[in-house]
Amino acid sequence: MSPFCRISFVFHVSLYLVLSPFAISDSEQPPLPSSDNVETPYLIRQITFEGIEHLNQKQLSKLIGIDAGQPYLPAEMVAGLNRVLEKYRESGFVFASIEPEVTTISPDQVQIRLHIHEGTRARTGEITVEGNHLLPTSDIRRALGLRKGTLFNQTAFEQGIDKLLTLYSERGYPKVEIDPTDFHVSEEQGKVDLHLQIREGNQVRIGAVKLTGLQKTKPEVVLRELTVQTGDVFDQRKIDQSFHRLVNLGYFYEVSPTLFEESETSEEIIFNAKVTEARTGRFGGVIGYAPPTTEFEGAPQLTGVIEATETNLLGTGRGANFLWKSGLLRMLKIGYTEPWAFGKPIKIGVEYSQVRQRNQFTDAESNERAASVTIGARFQRLFEGSLRFSYKRIGFPTGATPLLPLPTTSPSIHSPITDVADPAAQSGVKYGVTLGLTRDSRDYFLNPTRGHLDHVAFEFSRGDFKLRKLWVDLRAYFPTWHRQVIAIGLHGAAAWGDNIPPTEFFYLGGANTLRGYDEDWFFGARRLYANLEYRLLVGRTSQFFVFTDLGTVTQVDQPTVFDPLRVGYGFGMRLESKGGLLRMDCGLAEGRSVLEGKIHVNLGTSF
Numbered sequence: 001m002s003p004f005c006r007i008s009f010v011f012h013v014s015l016y017l018v019l020s021p022f023a024i025s026d027s028e029q030p031p032l033p034s035s036d037n038v039e040t041p042y043l044i045r046q047i048t049f050e051g052i053e054h055l056n057q058k059q060l061s062k063l064i065g066i067d068a069g070q071p072y073l074p075a076e077m078v079a080g081l082n083r084v085l086e087k088y089r090e091s092g093f094v095f096a097s098i099e100p101e102v103t104t105i106s107p108d109q110v111q112i113r114l115h116i117h118e119g120t121r122a123r124t125g126e127i128t129v130e131g132n133h134l135l136p137t138s139d140i141r142r143a144l145g146l147r148k149g150t151l152f153n154q155t156a157f158e159q160g161i162d163k164l165l166t167l168y169s170e171r172g173y174p175k176v177e178i179d180p181t182d183f184h185v186s187e188e189q190g191k192v193d194l195h196l197q198i199r200e201g202n203q204v205r206i207g208a209v210k211l212t213g214l215q216k217t218k219p220e221v222v223l224r225e226l227t228v229q230t231g232d233v234f235d236q237r238k239i240d241q242s243f244h245r246l247v248n249l250g251y252f253y254e255v256s257p258t259l260f261e262e263s264e265t266s267e268e269i270i271f272n273a274k275v276t277e278a279r280t281g282r283f284g285g286v287i288g289y290a291p292p293t294t295e296f297e298g299a300p301q302l303t304g305v306i307e308a309t310e311t312n313l314l315g316t317g318r319g320a321n322f323l324w325k326s327g328l329l330r331m332l333k334i335g336y337t338e339p340w341a342f343g344k345p346i347k348i349g350v351e352y353s354q355v356r357q358r359n360q361f362t363d364a365e366s367n368e369r370a371a372s373v374t375i376g377a378r379f380q381r382l383f384e385g386s387l388r389f390s391y392k393r394i395g396f397p398t399g400a401t402p403l404l405p406l407p408t409t410s411p412s413i414h415s416p417i418t419d420v421a422d423p424a425a426q427s428g429v430k431y432g433v434t435l436g437l438t439r440d441s442r443d444y445f446l447n448p449t450r451g452h453l454d455h456v457a458f459e460f461s462r463g464d465f466k467l468r469k470l471w472v473d474l475r476a477y478f479p480t481w482h483r484q485v486i487a488i489g490l491h492g493a494a495a496w497g498d499n500i501p502p503t504e505f506f507y508l509g510g511a512n513t514l515r516g517y518d519e520d521w522f523f524g525a526r527r528l529y530a531n532l533e534y535r536l537l538v539g540r541t542s543q544f545f546v547f548t549d550l551g552t553v554t555q556v557d558q559p560t561v562f563d564p565l566r567v568g569y570g571f572g573m574r575l576e577s578k579g580g581l582l583r584m585d586c587g588l589a590e591g592r593s594v595l596e597g598k599i600h601v602n603l604g605t606s607f
Contacts, residue, residue: 095119207268279606428464515587516568524553
């Protein structure tokens with residue numbers, strides 16, 4: 001059940017209250033020994049457990065949360081004992097009870113003895129349902145996940161109620177009342193019989209769709225993205241999709257989880273999205289510092305990137321971007337995106353770029369000019385397909401030395417390249433068509449805590465270069481403890497063809513691929529790399545993290561032979577305010593000293 005989209009439900013009797021006779025009664029509360037000095041708590045000398053079989057002493061001590069040598073606080077003791085009972089009930093021991101015995105053994109110390117009666121595991125008995133008209137009893141029992149004769153599990157029962165509420169809300173009944181009454185718990189028979197009273201109520205429709213808090217963004221730009229429309233029958237799935245779209249549009253700094261208001265009639269509700277707009281324009285720059293790592297590098301090198309993007313131009317949802325990059329790979333890129341063409345959710349983007357690439361061993365350069373048009377469309381809830389048409393002209397200055405070595409020589413970071421190939425063979429025009437598919441299930445695209453972002457693309461080209469290229473990028477996010485996330489990325493790319501120009505190779509190294517190494521230092525016809533980060537989230541879009549990167553490329557003259565795997569590791573942070581973004585990665589290559597580490601700093605501002 002999504003907390004932001006449930007209007008109301010009645011779950012009158014929780015199993016914890018139903019089974020409260022088996023919890024600690026008032027007469028069994030741990031007593032506080034008499035003391036003339038009540039300001040000084042007693043110290044716990046020893047805690048012993050009796051009658052335990054299912055749980056061991058270590059598990060019980062952790063659940064109670066107190067140990068020998070700590071102050072004796074009755075309130076904390078009661079809370080700990082209730083946690084123990086909750087654990088037993090989750091495992092089916094619904095008849096478990098605890099008899100605490102606290103004894104004073106010195107003027108300032110107590111001894112605690114806990115007599116635990118685990119009892120037998122309860123099994124599910126008869127399940128009866130009354131008042132259901134929309135859903136058959138068989139579907140309700142299936143949603144509850146309980147079958148007669150199986151071990152009774154409190155957590156599973158509560159999850160089943162949640163699934164049942166979701167089933168009703170997906171059919172237009174979000175105000176259904178489920179009253180688990182008439183529980184019959186028999187310790188002698190070791191079973192729990194339960195009866196559900198269901199009051200379905202009336203079907204609910206969306207009376208109106210409103211947006212609150214818009215300043216820059218035009219209302220129609222947001223409304224067209226929502227799957228909820230006025231007059232629709234309430235559907236939990238559409239509510240979830242609409243909330244997901246609002247959060248991940250990138251136009252808003254915050255979206256209130258309270259999406260509904262009561263209407264004048266009980267058969268209608270008002271969908272009212274309360275948003276706080278974000279600054280969608282960003283201007284940032286990256287400065288990279290790389291000390292010399294080989295005898296061929298005479299001085300430290302600085303690399304840089306300047307990037308400007310606007311994802312909600314004039315409040316219309318249109319996007320524009322500018323990128324300038326220096327280093328071995330110098331790049332200028334300009335793009336524009338129309339997100340909603342022809343009145344349909346069809347995205348059209350155009351892009352122009354210039355690239356100049358320098359070989360780090362021979363100082364040879366190549367020039368590239370390219371233009372492309374991309375058409376994309378969303379389908380289902382999480383998928384987006386794209387079709388890209390591109391034109392590229394690759395050449396060398398007159399009399400220039402080409403970038404690639406002869407087939408008998410493989411580039412190495414330990415030895416320079418002296419033999420080169422024919423420049424004319426690496427010049428020409430390429431026409432390409434690329435098909436792409438993206439699946440995005442992240443809960444929040446700027447700082448995800450769960451979900452996946454997967455992308456697959458395939459390009460085939462004609463002209464002077466007849467190539468085929470494949471990209472596979474898989475990213476996954478897994479929550480661990482509170483505000484902690486593991487982020488994993490797996491990336492692969494490959495190119496096939498008789499004559500692959502240098503600008504069509506895949507590059508590895510730097511802030512976006514293999515941290516701890518120089519930007520775009522390694523290249524080859526095929527590339528594999530992986531990123532593993534452990535993140536500590538300190539804000540909605542801010543985090544600290546440690547990382548390990550691994551990557552390799554194939555050799556230029558042997559496109560099926562990979563170089564040795566290279567490893568980088570380090571730490572970084574992303575700190576964002578309403579005024580801008582600070583990003584920093586400190587990476588160290590395997591086998592290098594701390595003084596040879598690479599630092600990448602991105603200073604950005606929002607507008």
